[in-house]
Amino acid sequence: MLSQLLATLVGLVAGAALRPVVVALAVPAGQPPHITCPACSPQPVPAVSPHVLRPLPPSGRCPNCRGRLCAPWLPELTTAAAFAVVAAGGAVGWYAVAQYWIALLGAGLLLIDSAVQRLPNPLTLAAAVGTLALLTAASARHEAGSLLRAAVVAAAAGGLFTVFAVLGTTGLGDAKLAISLGAVLGWHSWQAAVLALVLTYLLGATAAVLLLLTQRGHRKSTLAFGPFLIIGTLGAALITSS
Template sequence: MVVALLLLVFLLGLAVGSFLNVVIHRVPRGESVVSPPSRCPRCGTPIRARHNVPVLGWLILRGRCADCGTPISARYPLVELGTGLLFAALTWRLDQLGRLPAVPAYLWFAAVGIALALIDLELRKLPNAIVLPSYPVLALLLTGAAAWQHDWWPLARAGIGAAALFGFFLLLVLIAPAGMGWGDVKLAGLLGGVLAYLSWPALLIGAFTAFALGAVVGIAAMSVGRAGRKTALPFGPFMIGGALVAIFLTDPLTGLWR
C-alpha cells in the first residue's frame, strides 16, 4: 500500500509541478493562473494538450516550441520532476514518522516552497498571494491530521512554533532591516508551524540550517567574486531548504548529540 501511495503522490506531484510553472511565471506579475491557457511567449500559440503532459511533453518537443521552434527552458520539466520526487519523499518520511495523515499539509508546503524559492531566486520577492493564503490552508490541514490521530499536542506545538519563528524573524527585521525582508518574516511563520508540528528539534534545526546555508552560499559567492559584503541574497530558498533538511534529517542529527 505504501508503494502504491508513493506512486500516486509522485504522479500528483508531476501534475502539480506543471501548475507550479504557471504560478512561478504569472503570480509575481499579477496575472491570472487560470486564463489565458499556457502559450508560447514568442509566437503566442496555445500549447496543445498532448504537449502539456509533465516532463514527457518537453521531451517529445525536444525542448522547443512545436510552432516557432523557440527553446523551452529545462526549468519546466525539472520543476515537474522535482515536485513529483519531493512529494514522494515527504510521503515516505511522514510514514516513517507515523504522521501519514499530515501528508496533505506537507505536500501543500512542498508545492508552496518550490514556487516561493524559485520566485525569490529570480525576482527577490515572496508574494503575499502565495504566502498568506497558506496560513489558513496549513492550519486546516494540520488540524485535520491532528483530529484523525486524536493527538492535539502537535497542533498546539505547531501554533507555538509558528508564533515563535515569526517573532524571531520580526525581531531580526526590526534590529537590522537591511539584512532581512518582510516576506521572510511572513514565510517564517509557515515554516515554524510545519516544523514544530513534527518536533521542537525539527524547528530548531530548520531555523539554524537556514542561516548556515545562507552563510555558506554567501561566503562561496564572495570567494568567486559573484557577491560582496553588502550584496543581498534572497533568503527564502535557504529557509525552505533548511526546513526540508530538518524534516528529513532531524533524527540522525539529534542522534549525534546523544
C-alpha cells in the same frame, strides 16, 4: 520505496501544474503577474482569467511564439525532489498532507525567490492558511503531534523573522513564509524547529561564502533567503522523522 517513487511521480505532475503559477508570479515587486506571454501577448488580462492556469509545456516555452518563459523541467523536478524528501520522512495522515502542501508551495516559492528575490503573498498566505487548516484536521483526528506547539512555533517564527525584516536582514515575505514552516515543524517537535533554523543559517552562510569565493557576489550582494528556509525545513523534518 514504492511510496517514494509514487510521491516523486505525483510531484512531477504537481510541478507541471505549478509552472504557470511560477511564470505568472516570478515578476519584480510592483509589476503585475505575467498572466500572458510578455513576448507575444503583452496586453494584461484580468487576474481571474483562466489564462493564469493555462498549462505550459515542460520545455518552458510559450506554445504560441516559442519564447522562453521558464527553464525546462525546473518546476517539475523541484517539486518531485521535494515530494521525495517528504515521502522519505514517512509521515502519515493529515500531517503528511500538510508536509506535501509545504513541499508544493515551497517548490514554487523557492523558484520565484531565486529568480526575482521575492516571496509573493498569494503563495505565502496560501501556505500559512492551508498548513494551519490541515494541522487542525490532524489534531481533530488525534494524530501524533501538538496543535498548540504548532501555533506557538508559527507565531514565534513569524515574530522572529518580522524583527529580522525590520532590521533589514531578511524580507517581510520570509516572515510570512516562516509562519507555515514554523507550524509544520512545531507540530512535530521543538527540536525540529530549532534544527530547521540551524540548517537554514548553515545553508545560507555556506552559499554566501561560496558566492564570495567564486567572486559571483560581493559583501553588499543580497541573497534570496526563502530557498534556505524551505530546504532547511524539509531537511529538519526528514532528519527528525526517524
